[in-house]
Amino acid sequence: MRLVGSARYLSMALVLGALASPVLAAPYDFVPAPQNDLNRIYRIDRVTGEVTSCQYGLQEGTIGVTLCFSGGEGAGAQTPGEYGLVASRHEREGGVFRVNYRTGEMSICYVFDERVVCTPQTSPSPTAAASAPAPAATPSVRPGTGASPQRP
Structure with missing residues (x-):
């Protein structure tokens, strides 16, 4: 009977641990720069929005170095x-x-x-969004002809 009670406590601990995992989640996200010939990664603190960056650099006589850039103006x-990075x-x-x-x-x-x-x-101000021109209507599709746009 004692073994069954221990198993119950173990399963409860596992469930509580799974529920707590978002709280214990890593506080940072990482995103590469989109430039296809640049090996730079950006890091953001999800709560504070602080941004830093690192990249690989060549250094003669070594396998290379990690060059990191701390936050400057606005970062x-x-x-x-x-916060997140896109x-x-x-x-x-x-x-x-x-x-x-x-x-937003x-x-x-x-x-x-x-x-x-x-x-x-x-972000766009509500007044700017309200005064912006409406988006152009998308072409309608003729029934039975697939995705061909209908010409006015």
């Missing part, structure tokens, strides 16, 4: 939130977008003068 801690699909872009998933604000972060710098966090 330091922001208002606490839920790389564009632009193959020559060396920077990444810092996004705040709670507010974004900024661009990149390495400049051996420091990571970021533009100020911003």
